[in-house]
Every structure is written in structure tokens, then in C-alpha cells.
Amino acid sequence: MSVETHEVHRHPAPTGFIRKYIFSLDHKVIGIQYIMLALAAVIVGMLMSLLMRINLSWPGTKISILGTLFPGGAPGGVMNPEFYLSLVTMHGTIMVFFVLTTAPQGGFGNYFLPIQIGAEDMAFPVLNMLSFWVTFVGFIVILSAIFLSGSESTVGPIGGWTGYAPLSALGAIAGPGQGMGMNLWIISIAIFCVGSLLGALNFITTLLNMRTRGMSLMRMPLTCWAWFTTAVLALLSFPVLLGGGILLLLDRLAGTSFFIPGGLYVSGVLSGSNPNFPLHTGGSPILWQHLFWFFGHPEVYIAILPGMGATSHILATFARKPVFGYRAMVFAIFAIGLLGFFVWGHHMFISGMSPYSAIAFSVLTLSIGVPSAVKTFNWLGTLWGGRIRFATPMLFALGFVSLFVAGGITGLILGQSSLDLPMHDTYIVPAHFHLVMGVASIFGMFAATYFWFPKMFGRFMNERLGQIHFWVTFVGVYSIFVPMHVMGLVGMPRRFSSFAEYEYLRALDPLVTFVTIAAITTITVQLLFYFNVFWSMFKGKKAGDNPWEATTLEWSTTTPPPHDNFAGVLPTVYRGPYEFAVPGAPNDYLMQTESGAEEPSGNGHNGHKH
Amino acid sequence: MGRVLAVIIWLLTLLSVVIFFNKKWWLPPAISDHAPALDRQFLLTIIIVGIAFSAAQIGLGWMVWKYRDSGKADDRALYTHGSNRLEVVWTVITAIVFIGLGVMGQRVWASLRLHDAPAGSYSVEVVAQQFQWNFHYSGKDNVFGRTDPSLIDDSALNFIGIDESDPSAKDDSVTSSLVIPVNRPVELKLRSKDVIHSFWVPPLRFKQDLVPGMEIKVHFTANKVGKYELACAELCGQLHFKMKSYMLVLPEDQITALRALPQEQFQTKVQELLTNTPLAPSY
Numbered sequence: 001m002s003v004e005t006h007e008v009h010r011h012p013a014p015t016g017f018i019r020k021y022i023f024s025l026d027h028k029v030i031g032i033q034y035i036m037l038a039l040a041a042v043i044v045g046m047l048m049s050l051l052m053r054i055n056l057s058w059p060g061t062k063i064s065i066l067g068t069l070f071p072g073g074a075p076g077g078v079m080n081p082e083f084y085l086s087l088v089t090m091h092g093t094i095m096v097f098f099v100l101t102t103a104p105q106g107g108f109g110n111y112f113l114p115i116q117i118g119a120e121d122m123a124f125p126v127l128n129m130l131s132f133w134v135t136f137v138g139f140i141v142i143l144s145a146i147f148l149s150g151s152e153s154t155v156g157p158i159g160g161w162t163g164y165a166p167l168s169a170l171g172a173i174a175g176p177g178q179g180m181g182m183n184l185w186i187i188s189i190a191i192f193c194v195g196s197l198l199g200a201l202n203f204i205t206t207l208l209n210m211r212t213r214g215m216s217l218m219r220m221p222l223t224c225w226a227w228f229t230t231a232v233l234a235l236l237s238f239p240v241l242l243g244g245g246i247l248l249l250l251d252r253l254a255g256t257s258f259f260i261p262g263g264l265y266v267s268g269v270l271s272g273s274n275p276n277f278p279l280h281t282g283g284s285p286i287l288w289q290h291l292f293w294f295f296g297h298p299e300v301y302i303a304i305l306p307g308m309g310a311t312s313h314i315l316a317t318f319a320r321k322p323v324f325g326y327r328a329m330v331f332a333i334f335a336i337g338l339l340g341f342f343v344w345g346h347h348m349f350i351s352g353m354s355p356y357s358a359i360a361f362s363v364l365t366l367s368i369g370v371p372s373a374v375k376t377f378n379w380l381g382t383l384w385g386g387r388i389r390f391a392t393p394m395l396f397a398l399g400f401v402s403l404f405v406a407g408g409i410t411g412l413i414l415g416q417s418s419l420d421l422p423m424h425d426t427y428i429v430p431a432h433f434h435l436v437m438g439v440a441s442i443f444g445m446f447a448a449t450y451f452w453f454p455k456m457f458g459r460f461m462n463e464r465l466g467q468i469h470f471w472v473t474f475v476g477v478y479s480i481f482v483p484m485h486v487m488g489l490v491g492m493p494r495r496f497s498s499f500a501e502y503e504y505l506r507a508l509d510p511l512v513t514f515v516t517i518a519a520i521t522t523i524t525v526q527l528l529f530y531f532n533v534f535w536s537m538f539k540g541k542k543a544g545d546n547p548w549e550a551t552t553l554e555w556s557t558t559t560p561p562p563h564d565n566f567a568g569v570l571p572t573v574y575r576g577p578y579e580f581a582v583p584g585a586p587n588d589y590l591m592q593t594e595s596g597a598e599e600p601s602g603n604g605h606n607g608h609k610h
Numbered sequence: 611m612g613r614v615l616a617v618i619i620w621l622l623t624l625l626s627v628v629i630f631f632n633k634k635w636w637l638p639p640a641i642s643d644h645a646p647a648l649d650r651q652f653l654l655t656i657i658i659v660g661i662a663f664s665a666a667q668i669g670l671g672w673m674v675w676k677y678r679d680s681g682k683a684d685d686r687a688l689y690t691h692g693s694n695r696l697e698v699v700w701t702v703i704t705a706i707v708f709i710g711l712g713v714m715g716q717r718v719w720a721s722l723r724l725h726d727a728p729a730g731s732y733s734v735e736v737v738a739q740q741f742q743w744n745f746h747y748s749g750k751d752n753v754f755g756r757t758d759p760s761l762i763d764d765s766a767l768n769f770i771g772i773d774e775s776d777p778s779a780k781d782d783s784v785t786s787s788l789v790i791p792v793n794r795p796v797e798l799k800l801r802s803k804d805v806i807h808s809f810w811v812p813p814l815r816f817k818q819d820l821v822p823g824m825e826i827k828v829h830f831t832a833n834k835v836g837k838y839e840l841a842c843a844e845l846c847g848q849l850h851f852k853m854k855s856y857m858l859v860l861p862e863d864q865i866t867a868l869r870a871l872p873q874e875q876f877q878t879k880v881q882e883l884l885t886n887t888p889l890a891p892s893y
Contacts, residue, residue, distance in 0.1 A: 082848045160845050166822055167805040167847060174805060175740065175847040261823020263759035265771075266804040267740070270760060285806055285821050320679065325692035328701075350808070352821045355723035359716050366712025373704040376666055378692070383673035385688030387680065390611040398674060402619055405666040406626070409659050412708065416715025418648055419655065421722075422637060422815045425808060425843040475618065482626045486635040490892075491812030493843050496851040502839055504638060504812060504892030511635070581687040588686050 011120065013563035023133070025125035026563060030132050031111030032456065035449075037136060038103035039530070041094050044143070046523055048091040055079050057516035059498055069147075082176040084497035085158040089177075090146055092161025093185065096299065097192050098139050100441050104306030105234070106132065106199055108448045109227040111456065113203060115554040116221050118212025118571050120564045123205040127198045134195035138188045145184035157185035160495060162296065165259030165288035169251040173266050173277045186249050193242035196234050203231035212553075214573030218330070219592065221552045221577040222323060225330050226309025229337040230302050236341070237298040244291030257283035286351055293344035301340040303437045304404075305333060307444020308375060311400045314447050315379055316578040317550045318394035319386030320588050323578045325378040332378075335371035343368055349420045358417045365415035372408050376401065387581075387588075391548070392466030396447035399474045400440050406478070407435025410485065425495075428488025431481045439477045446473075449533070454547045458559050459540030465532045469525060476522030483511045549589050552577050556593045616675035623667040627660055638813040638892050641834040641859065645815045648718045655711060727797035727829035732790060732865070735799045737770040738807035738820045740847050743840065743855040744769045747783045750870055755779020762803065770803075783876040787884055788857040791865040792835050800826045808844035811857050813890065819844055832859045836890035858883055 014020050024030060054061050066074035073083030114122055122128045146156040158177025159168040163185065172179040207228045211220070247258040255278045262281030264271045272279030316323045323329060345353065345361030379401050388394065410432045413419050423429065446469075453461045487508050492499065499505040499512070546555040553573070557566050571593045579590040590596075629635075640649060677687075727733075735746035735754055748754045755776045762771035772779050790796045800809060802820040810817045818828045842853035858880070860868070868879055 081851065085845070085848065085850070088845075158845075158847065164806055164845070167845070170805070177848070264804055264822055265739070265759055265762045265764075268764050270762065283823070285823065319677065319687060321687035322689065322691050324690070325697050328692065328697045349719075350817050351819050352824050352826045355719065358719065358723070362716060362719075363709060363712045366708045366715070367705070369708040370701060370705045373662075373708070374697070374701055377696075377700045380666070380669050380673055381692060381696070383670075383677060385690070386673070386677045387685060387687045388612060388674060388677050389679045390615070390674075395611075395615065398615065398670065401670055402622075402667060405663060405670075409663050409666075412659050412662075412711060413652070413655050416651070416655065416712060416719075418715050418718035419652055421648065421719070421817050422652075422812065424817050425810075471618075475622065478622045478626065482629060486629055489637050490635050491638060491810075493810065493841055493851075495845045498851050501852055501854050502841065503889050504839055507635065507892065581689045583686075583689055 010568035011564040023129055025121070025129050027110050027114050027122045027125070027128055028456075028561065030128050031107050031109070033132050034102050034106035034110060034135070035108070037132075037139060038099050038107060039533070041098035041102070041139060045091050045094040045099060046526065048087045048094075049519065050523055051079065052084060052087050052091065053516040053519045055084050055497065056499070057513045059500070081497040082158060085495065086146070086156035086177050086181070088495055089157050089159055089161060089163075089185070090142070093142060093189070095438065096161055096303070097189065098135075098142070100303035100437065101192075101196065101299070102135060103445050104303065104441060104448075105203075105227060105230050106135065108310065108445070108452065109203060109230070109306060110199075112452065112554055113224055113227050114206060114210070115557065115561060115565050116224050116552055117207060117210065117215050118553050118566070118573065119206060119210035120566070120570070122202045123210060124202050128202050131195045131198035131202065134191060134198065138191035138195060141184050141191060142188035145181045145188065148179075148181045148184065157182040159185070162292055163248070163288075165248060165251070165285050166261070166264070166283075169248055169259045169283075169288070170264075170266055170277075171252050173269060175267065183249065183252060186245050186252075190242055190245040190249070193238040193245070196238045197242075200231040200234035200238070203227055204235065207231075212570045212573060218327070219573055219576050221309075222312040222326070222329055222333075223306070223309035225333050226305040229333050230305045233298040233302050233305075233337055233340065237295040237302075240291055241295035244288060244295070247291075248288065251280075251283070255280075257281055259283045259285055259288045261285065286348070286353055289348050289351055290344070293347045294341075296347065297344040298337075298340045300433070300437045301336055304441045304444070305336070307400060307441040308333070308404075310444045310448040310451070311379065311397045312382070313552070314393050314397040314451050315382045315401075316580065317451075317548055318389045318391060318397070319383050320389070320580045321382060321386040321578075322576070322580055323378070324381030324384070326576065326578070328374055329378050332371035332374045336368065339364065339368040339371070346415050346420075349417045350424050355417075362415055362417040366412065369408070369412060369415075372404075376405055391450070392461070392463055392470060393447045393451035393548075395467065395470040395474075396443050396450060399470065400443040400447060402474075403435055403440040403443055403477065407432060407437075407440055407481070411436075422491065423488060425493055426488035427484045427492045427494060430494055431484035431488060434484075435477070435481045439481065446470075446529070451548070452554070453533075453536065454543030455554055455559055455561070457537050457540070458543055459536050460543050460547065461532050461536040461540060465528050469528045469532065472525040473522055476518055476525065479518035480515050480522060483515050487511060546591075549587070551579055551589050551591050553592055556591055612674040612678040616671035619667050619671040619674075623664055623671075627664060630656065630660065637815070639890075640815060641813045641832050641836070641838070641890075642815055643831040643833055644718050644722055647721075648815050651715060651718060655715070658707065658711060722830065723828070727827065728795045731795040731797040731829055733797045733799065734788065734790065735770070735801070736788070736809065736820065737801050737803060738809075738842070739769065739803040740805065741849040741853045742769070743786055743788070743853070745785050745788045746770055746772075747785070747789075747869065747876070748778075749781030749783060751778055751781055753778040755782045759803070781872070783871075783873040785877055785880050787855050787880055788840060789865070789868065789880055789883075790832060790857065790859055791862045792859050793831065793833050794862060795829055795831045797827060797829045800828065805846050806844045807842045807846050807853065810841045810843035811838050813838055813892075814857070817843055832857075834890070835859050835861060837884065837887040838890055839892075856884055858887065
């Protein structure tokens, strides 16, 4: 092996605690900060889902600590309907923004994108630091929204994670959950938008300008393509949400009427007849939905694209085989990203918008299934003829493929305007998006955690705990979300704090309880993951520089990587990212930094057997 | 481990298919004219979904069953970067199936939503408000009395702001349940007083948001007499889950008799019918 190098200046690591661990400019530290933020946020979000399930299955359950923490929302420890609805809202918001948008992109992307392209750091380290701390402030604000109860007799905003106007725009007159908690909800999301924009700018610039010698675009790992596309989506979609959020806040606080039409009569008061309810006129509730979903649909792909990237990366590494159809995978990522901007209206078929635009949105939505299917075919192609090693990261990556198919495929049902008539806002919708954007994305992140942990901390996570974690979680999430689909067929509406009012939902009672038990089991087993992460940081088995015998640049540097990633000597790249099982090569893997005659001739499209 | 994973994946696939297709939990029995076509499209879609889902999972299970690492150093994976021909084949096939399905999925929608209600439809104004439904009937003259938000007075039970001075309002009635004729197109004019609500009767296979500031006209034909539960399907606040009503589908002659009644008797009669009609079996 001969490695060409070119010298660069070494950058010594900062020595002070604050510069090193708190206000760090190092993308690796910032990445870990993002992951820690997500780990904290996901506990909150998960506990909320646990409380919701308990309320649905066993209404009236007394939980004393709830009564203490939220005297308004759970008097005497028994949850009331408005508390349930603010849990719905907070759970969705925390999970979508502070978990699914932080860990995959801000966390793993921040840590590994610069290393995988052979850069010393992000292009704008200060922006990177700001991006994390702005996001952190957003998280504190959303948490404080929960605890603002008191006079409002509620625990936070009520609106779902979509915050439809005018419910979210009218203020306290519209009932519990529409007061200060809702202001904080909007402010938190606006802050989050700013943080994400700073991050996106950084990712795009870094990837385009700071690739090391030989790292052509088509030699980048698929993770980098995913993070790059995600950053472009974030750059184009978050400003729209930011704008919408500001308008919504103005409607609430400044008496504007962007989303509030004239002639409303709310809680016994006519708009303009009372100082509590100023005169509004001329706004459009549907405008909010357009702005929200113009962001909201790309957001789905922001959550899952990094998981797709990690899955491709890990499947190749553990199948000991090049990614099947690398080029097609890149095009599929682009196609998903691009089409993701033209389908937001499928959330709005029955919103009152033009039925003609529903048809356009519907057909475009079905077509986004094509690149998704292409990715699935290529994952299976990657496994085909492989020599699969079943370590925990691989199990989760395989789980990702299974769950992505299971969750994504029902988009074929929900994307059809006709079928949306019965399906809209029933349980099949949360079933669908939890499986695909929630659980599949999280499986991608579990895979990423088990896979990169040795590089980040120099130690393996415990394999046995990891496997138990996988098996229970995998069966658990199927048990939770598949039954929810059939609840949707029967017509069970979302965002109901109780189903007791409706006779036609009685048939579903056993399923509701089954789902709750599955959820409790699955949530409990996540404790193993938390234990594994923190225990392994200090006690895990020591890992070398390239413990998985992988090929990309993060494995060519020391474990953990030095402050400037490559100890002052930027690597040179000679080949594609997934050169496994190359005939004639001494090992079954060739790292990107290895030069030599084994490099296959031609463009590598026509594989040959040996 | 590969074999265990394969078996688990196959089992989960089988159970998922069974829970869908054993029809213990399924769409409720349909009661509208557009429902059979919609149900056919749903069945076609779910069969395609089921086949694609099963094929992908069986394939995934097969890969992890068959291509386990042997642990021998010289036993290497197949060295291939893919096949352009395969990429083209599966891209084209999925594009045809998915987009074809998407185009077919517009038919019921187009038949319901791209044209106005047929002449002679039975017309009802629906005005939703936080946690209550109001249904406004035009009475004998077939003309809805004028309404105005500034006349709304919940405490005086004028929930929709009917202008009593308008002569055409004299014979109008407002109820909290929806009463419609069987086998005759029904046009709903949907409005909301405060926030977004959504009109949802599961066996009708029909849902539509009611948006403040808009009057949204939709139509359908119910073809089975009976009493059905009506829910709000869009989060509208604290008691969203209690925003319940009923839809009564009656023979035409009963509807005619009902419409001839003055408001108070109309309301009493509807209440009586509601009490005496058992809920249609949901499954």
C-alpha cells in the first residue's frame, strides 16, 4: 500500500474545558452534542407516548407524579382531555424536530461528513457551534411550554405537531392550550428553523468545497449524498416554516389576520365585539396548511434520508460487497429530494383546496414511490451474493429496510385522493408515518450508533445487549404499528383522548390494549440501549482504527479521530467508497486511501464474478 | 443468526398480512353510491401493497438466510457494482404500477368532486362549532333563510345566526343531527364558526373539512336507511373527541313529512326518530 500525502498545518485541540466540551468549534464534539440532545429529547417524547397509551387503554389511571408536576393537566394524577392533547402536540413536535432532525443530520452528519470527505472540520465552525446552541435554546423553550400550566389549566400547546390555524392563531379564546404555551411552541419552532438553516449552509459548503484530493463526487459514500441532499431540503424548506411561524405569531400577538378569516364566533364571542377577541378579517386558514406542509413534507425526507444513507453504508460493509447500483442510489436520493417538494398537497386533499390540485398532488405522490422502490431493490441487490456478518449495526440496518418497506408501502393507499376520503385523519396515517419516518429513521440511527460508536469513543458497544435491544424493538414496533393500520380501516380517528363516545370503535378495544402493551415493552427495552451507550463509553471492549474492516475515510484515521481528523495529513482518495471483495486484492476490502493496480478498470458497472 | 432473522421477518410479514386480510377489522359496511367503486380501488391497492410488501420482505429474508458469512478468509462476496439493465427494468415496472394506480385512484375522487351536486339534490347547510354540529334545513320553500355571524347568539340558541326577519327563514329548521333522504343526492354546504372541523361518517366513505371563512360544497348519495355515527375528524380543541352527532338516513316520504313541520316539531320528531332507530351495525 502506498499512500500519497500532502502536508497541512496541524491544529492543536483547545485545552480549556469550556472551549473543548461546551462551546466547541470541533464538528465532532458538536455532533456528539447533537446526539446527546436527541437522546434527551427522545426520552421526553417517548415518556409522553407512554402516557398517551396508558390513557387510551386505561382511562382514569391515577399517576400521582403527574398530579404533582401538572396540577392543571392531571388534577389528582388523572389526565384530562386537554392534557392528552398537549401530549399529542408535544410528542410530535419534540420527536420530529428535536429527535428526527437533530440526531441523523446534526449528530452523525456533523461528526462524519467532514471525515468521510477528508476535511479537517466544517467550513464554518462558528456557525456550526451556533447552530447547535440555537437548537438547544429551542429545546429549552419547547420544554418550558409544557410546564406553563397554572391559570390555563393545561400543560402546553394543543394543536398537534401541525398546529393548524385558526385554532393555533386565535389565542386563549379558543380554549385550553391556546395561550402562552402555544406562543412558546411557535417561538421554539422558529428558533429551531434558524439553527437548522445555519447547519444546512455549513453542510452544503463543506461538502462542495472541502473534499480532499481524489474525492470526486461519485466517490463519496452514500451517507454524504444523503446528508448533502438533506441539507439542501432543509435550506429550502425551513425558511418557509420560519416565515409561516412568524405570521402565525403576529396573528396571535399583533392582531394581524394572515390565517384568521372574518366573522368568527368563538367561545360565545364575535370577532371584534370584545377586547378579548379583536377584529379579524380576510385571512386564510388553508394558507397556513400550504406553508406548513411545504416545509412539512420535505421534513419527512429530512428525517429519513440520513437513515437511508447509513443503511446503504452499513449494508455494504457487513455484506462485504459493493453497494449495488451506486449511481442509481444517488439519483434516487435526488429524485426523492426533488419530488419531495411537489407533493405537500397530499396532506390537504380534503382541506377545501381545489379538487383539481388534489389530483396533481396525488399522482405526483404515487410517483415518489418509484425512487423509494429503486432504493429497496438496490439494498436487496447489495445483499445478494454477499457474505453477511450479523453484528448489531447490520441487524438494525436490515431492520431499517424491512420497516422502510412496511411503512412506506402504505403511502400507495394514503396518496390516492379517493382513498383519502375514508383514510384521512384516521389511525392509518400515524401508523404509516410512524413506521416509515419515525421508526425506520430511528433504526437507521440505531444502526449508525452501533456502527460508529467504536470510532467515536474507541470502544465497542456491548454486542449481547445490542442484540436483545434489536430483537425486542424490531418485533415490538411491528406489534405497535401494524395493528394501528387496521384501526384506521375501521375508522378510528386520530387525536382523540377517548374512544368511549363511539359505538363503532368498540370492536377495536382489544387492539388498543394490545398496542399499549407492545408499546410499554418496546419502550422499556430502550433502557438497555441507554445503559449500553453510557456503560460502553467507559467499559466497552476497546476498538482499533478499523474494527469493521470498512473502506471509507473515517476508518483510515485513528480511533477516536484527532482534533483535526487526520493529524495534519489529509488523505488522498484513489477509489470508490465500497470496494469490497475485489478480485485479486489481498483483503476482501480496499480502503479508499489505498492506491494500486487492483483498481478495477472501466467504470465498474459491469460486475464480473470470480 | 441470519436464519433466525429470516424466520422472524417472514413471520412478521405473515402476521401483518393476516391482520389486514382476515377482515375481522375492515372498512365498515358501505352505505353510499360511490363506495363500491372506492372499495374496489381500495381492494386493488391493498392487494398490490400486500404483494409488494410480501415480496420485499420474503426477498429480504431470503438474502439474510442464504448469504451468511461462512467465516472462511478466501470465501468472498460477489464483486459487482450493479446492473443498468436491472435498474431500468425495475424503475420502469414500478413507475407503471405506481403511477397507474395513482391515476386510477382519481376516478372516485373525480366523480365526486369535479362537478357540482346534480339538480334536485337535497341540500343541507352544516355549521360546525367547537364541539357541536348544527344542521340547517330550508323547509318547504327550499330556500335557506339568511344567516349572519353577527346574529349568532349561542345563549339564545341561535347557533348559526339565522336572520328571523328574512321571510324565507320562517320555515327553516336547525338540528344537531343530520337527517337526509335515502337514494337521493345530498349536497352539504359546509361552514365553521370558529376553527377547522371535519365531517366524517365512516360507512359513508366520506370526509370533508369545514373551514372558517369558506363555504365548501360537497355531495354524495346515501343508499341505506339507518342511523350512523358522525364524528369530527380534525383536531378542534379540548373536547374534540366528544364532538359527536348522528346521521339519519330516511325514506323520501318521511323526509317530505319532516320538512313540512315547523322547527320545534321538526326537532322533536328528529329526536324521536333518533331514540327509536337502533344504530346500524358497524361491523
